[in-house]
Amino acid sequence: MPRNFQEILGKRMQEGTFRSLKTRSEGVDFYSNDYLGFARNKELQDILLKEVMKHPHFLSGSSGSRLISGNTDTVTVIENDIAQKHRFLSALLFPSGYNANLALFSTLPDRHDVILVDEQIHRSVHDGCTLSNARKLKWKHNDLKDLENLLKKQASHCYIAIESLYSMEGDFAPIQEIAALAEQYEADLIVDEAHVLGVLGYGLVDKHQLQNQVLAAVMTYGKALGAHGAAILCNDTVKSYLINFASPFIYTTSAQDFQWMAIKAGYEFLDHNKELSKKLQENIKLFRDQNLRSPSSEISPVQAILMEDNEQLKALQAHLYDHGFLTSAIYSPTVKKGTERLRICLHSFNTEDEIVKLTALIKEFI
Template sequence: MRDDVQAHLSQALSDREEQGILRKLRMRQPGADFYSNDYLGLASNNACHEMLLASLHDNPQWLRGGTGSRLVSGNSALTLSVEDFIAAEHQTERALLFPSGYMANLALFSCLPKRNDTILLDEFVHRSVLDGCRLSFAGKIRFQHNDLGHLESRLAKTKGKCWIAVESLYSMEGDFAPLHDLAVLAERYGASLIVDEAHAMGVFGHGLVCDGHLQERVFATVVTYGKAMGAHGAAILSHGTVIDYLINFAAPFIYTTGLPDLFAATIRNNYIFLQNNPHLREDLQNRIRYFSAAGLPTLSGAGSPIQAIPCPGIARLAAAKETLEAQGLYTFAVRPPTVKSGSERLRVSLHAFNTHAEIQQLTDLLKEFYDAE
């Protein structure tokens, strides 16, 4: 029996390799970073690290491990104070920390929507949302990406409690959700809007929900700290009743070891550092404008740090990526099953620390690649 299972697994891996979509772990490569989510460079910012180290020197107890679920032994005064800090920063009632955005979305969508409810999902919403929905007894219906008319047609036909799930900045397209119009639709039909801010958090202040003063019109927001914030973990932002309900009923919270204090301290440290260094966001927007001036085809929105360059076909995509890597320029090739076959693209992540010379070299090589086709 074990041999049969091994043979099945080996065949699945062989099939992927034959299709050119086999995933493998790779080490970080030396060269120009156009593939990480460290948009503001906080993950490797020495001044940011020194600020944290100074606090850690005075509080060595922060090195203590999580030890258990927060409902058992994994809670701490620091974690509670950081949650209060986050809620105040985002001008929302409460915040609840999670080890990752993935776990936060699992908690929300497995716990809140009930049997006979319906979750309306943007077709490009993050996999963590989809996995959370699979754990729910609610019905799930997708609507066409950023298509308000299609969403409204779904809302008009839906009976019972309805939830709408979107990202504010889409991770593989690099375009923006029409959050204000989504909030209007949700209010019109009595639906609850949940927004994943993973890639907008830090890049656009405290995220586009906060930036657009939509906190009271969005039922719950997920902000993550492993991208532009240069830390780790995530928080759900919502009303106090929602947070208390999650603490009592969300299995991904109840049965997960709490974040160690060091992670919570890093999150607070990086909020403060970013507030004191607003030029980092300005530097990033400068790099985005410089890249956009090259006029390459893109699926992405203006001002987005994620620029998705269409490159249909797995072989063509691999050739483009290899051309860049030969010159020390590292992007991310987005292939099936992450995106549909035929919609492959190079995902170019822009950062505050990318130089104009690096961006120029990248865009020149991409233009040469497209011209040679």
């Protein structure tokens, strides 16, 4: 007998966790992942428009998967360029970060392997693990001792999955220590850098020069670069293996060349506008100086304010909205029950007045 969908939805409504689609609201943006303002930047928009005027065919559909009719000189050149920028041997582009993680974790591990995932890893990694035949084990968030204890107990080959910056907690992984553990126990490390690219240069793998200690890194372009899509950075063998066996790559129609071109333009704009990253850090510091309690890193653009009372959390978000501030209230199951939070995203374009007013309104509730 099929499940009663309406009854399940009704229960979620009663719990206050029902999701519905809303059009983008007018207000001060403290909820988008547009950390550097690239998605709203008129100069970058003009650059993209000029490229389209020169190459109108970029807007046409690719007409097939990369393995049939969807592979072009444009995507090939841009992949090579991305790999060189990040100092990896190869790069493989995907329509989204979700697709990239789905491809990695459904394809590389087999039924003899174990995937050790940080308990706060993105949902796309969990879904990729479900599609694989490997055994998945969670370890406590950023807990090196718990990770090592799990590594010690495994007789099988292990993959370790982390994010360099966790998008709900707003804290960084101890990536150098994790890379050392992976090397010590002959495990393969996979790093999702979605929320660090552009915020801290080309990401933590590049910053700490861990390219030779990381099997694959995922760069997502829908956040600070203001575009869409993702690249898996890896060696030539892993790229070839994904092309041959990753269903999310093989059976997906390739994105149009405009998407790849927008990624290229985003990199170039980032290289020529490094002051935006500095401005972002100034705004993060200003926010932190307002002394709101948060588990997030003092240099993270994501700042979480934990609130266990869902009704209070809803009231706070509504109060902020009434004053023109757009924020995100995050409930379970997106986060663990009892750790619901107001998720605040800071940007290079937020003003001092906006940040001070926002924090003053939050203090009225906590």
